[in-house]
Amino acid sequence: MLKLSKLTDYAVVALVRLGQKSEVTTSPVLSRSTGIPEPTVAKVLKILATQGIVTSQRGARGGYRLAQPLEEISIAAVIQAIDGPISLTTCVDGGDCDARSTCGLGGQWDMVNAAIRHALSAITLADMKNHTVTDRLGGLHVPPMPDGPEATA
Amino acid sequence: MLKLSKLTDYAVVALVRLGQKSEVTTSPVLSRSTGIPEPTVAKVLKILATQGIVTSQRGARGGYRLAQPLEEISIAAVIQAIDGPISLTTCVDGGDCDARSTCGLGGQWDMVNAAIRHALSAITLADMKNHTVTDRLGGLHVPPMPDGPEATA
DNA sequence: CCATAATTGGACCAGAACAGTACTGTTTCC
DNA sequence: GGAAACAGTACTGTTCTGGTCCAATTATGG
Numbered sequence: 012m013l014k015l016s017k018l019t020d021y022a023v024v025a026l027v028r029l030g031q032k033s034e035v036t037t038s039p040v041l042s043r044s045t046g047i048p049e050p051t052v053a054k055v056l057k058i059l060a061t062q063g064i065v066t067s068q069r070g071a072r073g074g075y076r077l078a079q080p081l082e083e084i085s086i087a088a089v090i091q092a093i094d095g096p097i098s099l100t101t102c103v104d105g106g107d108c109d110a111r112s113t114c115g116l117g118g119q120w121d122m123v124n125a126a127i128r129h130a131l132s133a134i135t136l137a138d139m140k141n142h143t144v145t146d147r148l149g150g151l152h153v154p155p156m157p158d159g160p161e162a163t164a
Numbered sequence: 165m166l167k168l169s170k171l172t173d174y175a176v177v178a179l180v181r182l183g184q185k186s187e188v189t190t191s192p193v194l195s196r197s198t199g200i201p202e203p204t205v206a207k208v209l210k211i212l213a214t215q216g217i218v219t220s221q222r223g224a225r226g227g228y229r230l231a232q233p234l235e236e237i238s239i240a241a242v243i244q245a246i247d248g249p250i251s252l253t254t255c256v257d258g259g260d261c262d263a264r265s266t267c268g269l270g271g272q273w274d275m276v277n278a279a280i281r282h283a284l285s286a287i288t289l290a291d292m293k294n295h296t297v298t299d300r301l302g303g304l305h306v307p308p309m310p311d312g313p314e315a316t317a
Numbered sequence: 318c319c320a321t322a323a324t325t326g327g328a329c330c331a332g333a334a335c336a337g338t339a340c341t342g343t344t345t346c347c
Numbered sequence: 348g349g350a351a352a353c354a355g356t357a358c359t360g361t362t363c364t365g366g367t368c369c370a371a372t373t374a375t376g377g
Binding site: 169170201204223224225 | 363364365366367368371372373374375
């Protein structure tokens with residue numbers, strides 16, 4: 012379905028909420044604040060901590076804090092932290108494409124991947140919080156799309 | 165991992181190959197021509213037929229044919245045909261988001277979805293065949309990306 | 318006009334990946 | 348020393364993808 016994992020969705024919600032607090036925040040607090048189940052939000056924060064998106068403070072009075080302001084964290088960074096690298100096909104960069112010789116299109120998917128990564132890198136968590144899109148998005152902000160439900164024409 | 169299904173990859177390969185033939189082509193022929201297992205390529209073509217990407221002719225001497233030239237079929241159309249709608253999260257357009265009131269970001273994912281759809285609509289199957297990217301891609305072709313493996317900064 | 322063969326169409330089943338949960342261990346404050 | 352909170356690992360249930368099989372349909376040949 013070309014949809015990212017629900018964990019990533021939770022991560023964005025939690026990070027945005029975390030960015031609205033200046034103090035270190037615990038998982039239970041963030042759970043109550045976002046509505047995400049406590050074990051799940053804990054898991055998400057754990058992963059984000061390992062990836063350097065948030066910094067953690069262990070022990071009593073511990074919690075999590077953003078490693079960077081919301082404006083500096085791109086959607087692509089969050090997705091890569093939770094879901095792993097953004098690669099639409101396995102047939103990229105030395106993947107295990109068993110029909111590489113016959114399929115005809117060498118590594119053309121790389122171009123598609125780059126396009127998506129670029130689109131995702133241009134959107135930050137601050138953009139997700141605010142309902143206004145910054146100008147950095149260039150021509151990407153909800154343009155008149157030429158694609159219909161079925162075909163392109 | 166934000167990767168699309170292998171079926172979609174197969175679909176692109178099969179469609180490009182199909183675009184190089186002017187006659188109706190059967191699944192077995194396309195299988196031998198692409199290296200994709202016969203049942204799989206048959207399934208892919210079947211789905212593409214229901215979505216109107218290809219036209220089918222049943223019975224003996226039947227087969228498949230492109231409904232439109234390769235230049236008119238976008239990657240987005242193929243992905244939507246195989247994988248379903250491009251919606252990164254379930255929390256879009258009346259989805260089953262159970263924390264809509266608490267999560268804070270209303271339908272901001274729509275913006276992300278639109279950006280990806282736009283990027284995918286700009287690439288056609290003809291672009292996948294040829295190794296040159298058309299000018300319609302604008303600023304999307306492998307730009308200097310500001311995103312690192314871990315964080316954005 | 319009928320039988321046969323070829324081919325698509327739709328349904329079914331197995332395998333893997335993911336989401337979610339629980340438990341144990343380590344660290345820090347009181 | 349006790350309590351609170353993160354860190355890491357392991358497990359289970361569910362969903363989805365990938366692949367296979369059988370039924371419906373049509374052109375061809377007799």
